[in-house]
Amino acid sequence: MPASARLSSLVLAAGLVGVFAVHAVAQPAQNRRIRGIIEKLDGHVLTVKARDGADVTIKLADNYAVTAYTKAQLADIKVGSYIGVAGTPQPDGRQKAISITIFPESARGLGDGFRPWDLPNSTMTNAAVAEAVASPDGQTLKVKYKDGEKTILVPPATPIGQFSPGERTELKVGAAVAVPAVTKPDGSLESSRVGVGRDGFVPN
Known part of the structure; x- marks a missing residue:
């Protein structure tokens, strides 16, 4: 396997450990999975219209990763x-x-x-x-x-x-997302990763 392909596989595997940590264990009470449609991305602040109709604001980490679902x-x-x-x-x-x-x-x-x-x-x-x-x-x-x-x-x-590494440019208004977020003591939400649907797919 070429070095570039090995690197891509390692990056994907490392990212999946984070993106799918919610699959690995039952979610603690302070964790939430926000599912909905992107309303706005302002720098590292993501606003999502959740499935229950609420507007949810999530602060994204500086090094946040994107996973694309198809x-x-x-x-x-x-x-x-x-x-x-x-x-x-x-x-x-x-x-x-x-x-x-x-x-x-x-x-x-x-x-x-x-x-x-x-x-x-x-x-x-x-x-x-x-x-x-x-x-x-x-x-x-x-x-x-x-x-x-x-x-x-x-x-x-x-x-x-199915999923693969995504790009931050895919986080556009109207895109469907599933975001594993952590609730901070002040009630705000933070996340280091975003799952985004590609070609109209809705991640769950």
Whole structure:
């Protein structure tokens, strides 16, 4: 692998550790994931119209990183793919996917496991796909992580995305973002990274 490619892989892997720290552990109370649409970026101050309609201001670190999310297809998920699934528990024990993120190979194993997530009645499963079969109500994936396995029902309309390093120039008014932020003692929000949707994709 050329030196430049190795460097890009290392940078991506390092960035993903930060961007997806929220996948790795249940979020502490002082952490929030702001999802919404960019209203303004003034220097390092980002204003987002959150999904609940509130205007949220986030102070970005001087060295903040940007991750770009793009739309993927169910067909892009193969046996062996490493994915993150936001889901809701079903009465039969399965998890119904709310959204799925396909991880690049450089991020395999990141946040491996099953835990609560910060959407209503939701969970997060980071795991490798062991089996994929069609079912009457959508695709069914069996995924395995270090401590167990889950069966994931994927309805046809489930948003599926993948990500790569982004550019600060992509943080434009109207772009959809998901920002892991820390609430400071004075109530203000700070973040060192921004996930932005590319080509109209909405990150979750």
